[in-house]
Amino acid sequence: MIIGIDIGGTSIKAELFDANGQSQSKLKEIKTPIDYHKQTNDILNAVKQLVQSFLKEETQIEGIAISSAGVIDSEKGKVVYSGPTIPNYKGTNLKDEIEKTFKIKCEVENDVNCAALGEMWKGAGRTSHSFICITVGTGIGGAIILNQTLWRGFQHCAGEVGYIPVSDKTWQDLASTSSLVSDYEQLTKKNNSNGKLIFAAYEAGEESAQKVIKQLVDNLTKGLLPLLYIINPEAIIFGGGIFERKEILLPLIEEALASQLQDNFFKPDHIFGAELGNKAGRLGAVYHFISKNAFN
Template identity: 50%
Template sequence: MLLLGIDIGGTSIKSDIYDEKGCSQKYFQERETPVDLEKGTNQIADCILNIITAYLDRGIALAGVGISSAGVIDATLGEVVYAGPTIPDYKGTALKQLVEETFNLPCAVENDVNCAALGESWLGAGKGASSFVCLTVGTGIGGAIVLNGKVWRGFSHSAGEVGYLPVQNDAWQNKASTTAMIKDYCQQKDLPTATGKAVFDAYDGGDDIASAVIDQFVNHFVEGLLPILYLINPEKLLIGGGIFARSEILLPRISQRLESALQATQFLPKELESTKLGNEAGRIGAIYWLLQQKELLG
């Protein structure tokens, strides 16, 4: 059985073919997300149709399509119910209906961070855990909650939108995202721009400012973690995103800061880990979500 996994992000749309065990068949493609911020429009629906058509034209006999997407998703309807300004005019896009009516193929759609959590639950760091919180740190902070092996979506599909948690009179993601860390570093170094990698390279080179910026990031990050851990008490806390490629620097600091900030070790998760599936997590999770819809695949 060959299944197409598609991951729709604000900057790019990635796709690949997988089997029912979640193994890539090495058909990876990446396209720029077609958005026009000035006009407030996007052509994502047409792009998805073009991607699927291209795979079918190569003679690949698809059994279904799993889609991971930015935005708040009604996973039952497979429709975008809310999207931020990075993808204008996206609300109301009925991806599941579009794919099923156009190609007569079963389709399942879910939020990108929920898909990452599903992927980690199936084949990654969350495998075997009864409960975990999965966080992705990048431009913002995304979150997903898995309880008793299932994603908790909330009554309006918005559970896990932790980036908006208030931290020091601001949104958490404005204090503890990769973007925030880079902004802090650039301000202190009087630089026009930088990357997360540049900050950690400077840290490796003994830059005291880089070290202080990373410590500040950890402090802000832990502030947002506290209400999550007190409220949910997950077995595992999984954290991913580009800068967590340097987990050997970040995770020990986060763990140490958590131990001192929490009321008692009773409130700590059993395990604090980096995610394992990297940029593939969303696509693999979308495939897993599709496979869970047994009535779709027969």
């Protein structure tokens, strides 16, 4: 059995899997212990407590697979860069600390990379040799699969696509869920909006919602174009909360690509919505663990 753990800025989720990626336990979830006032976190101890809780229930645990926010050196299992979402996280060596505490093999990989590996193994990417996975949420994250292998880059930060410049801003400034909500609230003078409310208004025919979603799609497409020209992927897989409404977004993206691409020749064969939801990261972490270790 392998414990799959997903460390995010809001919560830490953990689940037990077998070597075929089948869940063998109920999902455990705790709030990520972050103190923004003191600019500290207690993530390592929280992960240890989760692992300990599984060890009390299951003795045949042979691996611990971690998907984590931040730039991860997957050979060392160490956080080498982290933004303000998780303060004082850079330098945390999850692999060493977990292996030292539990004497169980541990592997660590970036969360969006894990989501892409999960989709490649069990989800929307399982029939594609090369694809780009784009996650749209508070920001925009990315991961690149080339010939069914994750491309990490020499500093382990390949796929940080949210920083791509679009006009005079970054891609995630213009095309994230945060920007969608901000644009909608600015246009309507409403507060406390969210993606679900905006899509409901879109379906009801509200002009403001239709305008900001069209703008979001246009900006998503602008950031996507250089990736298509440079990488030439077989498929694009979109994930993140708003792509629960992929039946609305994917046809609009297809239409925008058709009008913005130099030629339809450059279009990927497939544009998919992610299939695994928030389980993708844990499954991808398990896949990463299995690929690095002899495991049956």
